Amino acid sequence: MTDTPNLTTLSCPMPLCDHDTVQLAHGAGGRLSADLIETFIVPRFANTTLERLEDQAVLDMPPGRLAFSTDTFVVTPLEFPGGDIGDLAINGTVNDVAMCGARPLYLSVAFVLEEGLPLATFHRILCSMETAARIAGVTIVTGDTKVVDKGSCDGMFINTSGVGVLPPGIDMSSANLCDGDVVIVSGTVADHGMAVMTVREGLSFRSSVASDTAALNGLVAEILGACCETRALRDPTRGGLATTLNEFAASSKVGIKLDGEAIPVREDVGAACEILGIDPLYVANEGKLVAVVPAESADKVLATMRTHEHGRNAAIIGRVTTEHPGMVACRTALGTERIVDMPVGEQLPRIC
Numbered sequence: 001m002t003d004t005p006n007l008t009t010l011s012c013p014m015p016l017c018d019h020d021t022v023q024l025a026h027g028a029g030g031r032l033s034a035d036l037i038e039t040f041i042v043p044r045f046a047n048t049t050l051e052r053l054e055d056q057a058v059l060d061m062p063p064g065r066l067a068f069s070t071d072t073f074v075v076t077p078l079e080f081p082g083g084d085i086g087d088l089a090i091n092g093t094v095n096d097v098a099m100c101g102a103r104p105l106y107l108s109v110a111f112v113l114e115e116g117l118p119l120a121t122f123h124r125i126l127c128s129m130e131t132a133a134r135i136a137g138v139t140i141v142t143g144d145t146k147v148v149d150k151g152s153c154d155g156m157f158i159n160t161s162g163v164g165v166l167p168p169g170i171d172m173s174s175a176n177l178c179d180g181d182v183v184i185v186s187g188t189v190a191d192h193g194m195a196v197m198t199v200r201e202g203l204s205f206r207s208s209v210a211s212d213t214a215a216l217n218g219l220v221a222e223i224l225g226a227c228c229e230t231r232a233l234r235d236p237t238r239g240g241l242a243t244t245l246n247e248f249a250a251s252s253k254v255g256i257k258l259d260g261e262a263i264p265v266r267e268d269v270g271a272a273c274e275i276l277g278i279d280p281l282y283v284a285n286e287g288k289l290v291a292v293v294p295a296e297s298a299d300k301v302l303a304t305m306r307t308h309e310h311g312r313n314a315a316i317i318g319r320v321t322t323e324h325p326g327m328v329a330c331r332t333a334l335g336t337e338r339i340v341d342m343p344v345g346e347q348l349p350r351i352c
Contacts (some may be wrong), residue, residue, distance in 0.1 A: 001072040009077045010063040016310045022117040027147025036145065040123060044130040045047055045109075045140040053268045057141035059106055062165050067102035069093055070161035076350045077155045078121065081195045082210030086125035088130035088286060088352060093160040098217035099289065101172055101224055102164035109143040112157040126157070136215035138162065153276065154350075169228060176231040177252035181320040182298035185302070186219060186305055187313040188264040189241050191300065193283035193348050194272040201276065209268050214287030219310045226304040229298040235289050237352055239343055244290050245318075246329045246342045258318035258330040281330075282343050284351045292320065 002248040025032040025288050073089045090107065090192060097104040109129070113122065133140055193214040198209050216235060223230055240265070249256050265273075265280050273280045287310060293301045298316060307310030318330075328340040 001083060020119060021081075022110060022113045022115055022119060022122065022147055024115050024149070025148055026113065030158070033145070038080045040119070040126060040241050041143070041145070044126040045133065047141065048254050049139070049141040050143075054142075057106070057108070059141065059163075061105070064165035064167055065102075067097050067100050067104075067113075067164045067166050068161070069096035069276060070159065071096060072157065072159045072351055074154070074157050075196065075350055075352050077196075077199055078125065079156050080199050080211060081208055082191075083195075083213040083286075084125050084128050086127075086129040087132035088211075088213050089158040089160045089257045090097050090129050090136060090138070092235075092237065092352060093162040094136045094215045095286075095289070097162045097164040097171075098215075098220045099233045099235055100166060101170035101220065101230075101233070102166040103221070104138050104162050104164040104217050106163050107133065107138050107140045108161045109140050110159040111143070111145045112153055112159075113145065113147045114153045115147060117155050121155070131212060132215065139312055169302060170224065172230055172232050174232050174234065174251035177248055177254050177256075177292055177320045178231065178294075179320055179322045180294050180295045181231055182295050182316055183238075183245070183256060183258070183318040183320070183342055184293065184298065184302055184305065184314055185241065185263065185317050186216070186311045187287075188266045188269065189236070189285055190265060190269050190273060190280035190283035191288075192286040193278075193351050194269045194280075195239070196351055197276060197278075197348060198272055205206065208273055209266075212285060212287035214310050216289050216310055217288065219289065219305065220310045220311055222304050222308050223291055223293075223301055226301050227293050229294055229297065231292040233291050236285050238284050238337070240280070240282045240284055241290065242328065242340045243281070245340070248290075248292065249328055250326050252320075253325050254321060255321045255324040255326070256318055256328045257321050257323075258328065260330045260332050262317045263335070264313050264315050274345055278347055281340060282347055284348060286352060295319075 195211040305314035
């Protein structure tokens with residue numbers, strides 16, 4: 001005699017459906033649209049607000065100033081070492097909200113799906129987003145789904161918008177930098193961009209080059225706890241560290257001097273950059289931040305960052321100066337200085 005299985009404990013790695021791929025009808029607003037939402041999306045992001053399936057989310061907001069950001073993700077390939085377009089979309093918007101010191105609370109998610117996208121791929125990416133949102137402590141409360149003809153997009157595009165609350169007394173801006181301030185990066189640079197590019201170019205290394213995609217709101221809270229006078233925070237995504245620092249210098253009308261040997265770069269990432277002829281300072285990051293803090297707080301902030309999982313390799317890489325306002329200079333291993341200018345074009349398209 002065999003035991004009857006307990007149906008409440010059974011689970012399926014992917015929801016059952018009548019199609020293996022996304023159909024145009026999934027975006028038509030009818031039964032297949034409802035099936036896609038109710039079978040794939042709602043179970044991943046389940047919460048009382050989303051489950052109402054209204055055209056808007058009505059939210060309870062704690063006191064404080066509202067921080068709001070939106071971003072669209074078109075990375076190719078959809079899945080890459082260390083992450084995928086799904087967790088990239090969650091983490092990227094969480095980080096954009098957090099960089100002003102706000103606590104991210106709610107996200108919206110909108111999908112543009114290409115006809116023919118395997119539903120197994122969609123399910124994996126939704127699971128990745130579910131995990132990323134849980135780790136970041138944010139709730140996905142509303143969204144949208146559209147389907148386009150085959151060939152109109154590369155599988156999937158995702159738009160995410162996020163809101164958070166900024167506590168009193170925090171006023172960070174790229175225009176706040178002062179002479180003598182210290183520039184700190186939270187870890188190795190260029191990891192994400194090279195992870196994507198090595199997949200595209202078919203490069204292989206003895207040690208795996210993996211994306212650094214991560215939510216940094218917890219690290220931001222630790223930094224502000226150590227130094228509420230932090231001048232500015234930024235996650236150096238497209239255009240990399242070089243672009244972020246040039247934006248800081250231009251906004252504050254100051255110069256920035258970098259120590260090239262102090263900038264942390266993984267050996268395998270540096271090798272990939274050398275093979276492709278790319279400067280790692282211009283490569284996108286998705287799990288790193290740049291902090292500019294008063295000199296007297298730099299050691300405390302650095303020590304605090306190094307106790308956090310996303311700041312273990314944090315390093316002081318430069319200082320703010322009144323020399324060459326609006327420009328970034330970097331001292332090389334040979335003792336010379338080079339100008340680190342804004343990139344003229346995009347070296348790594350479709351990186352996020």
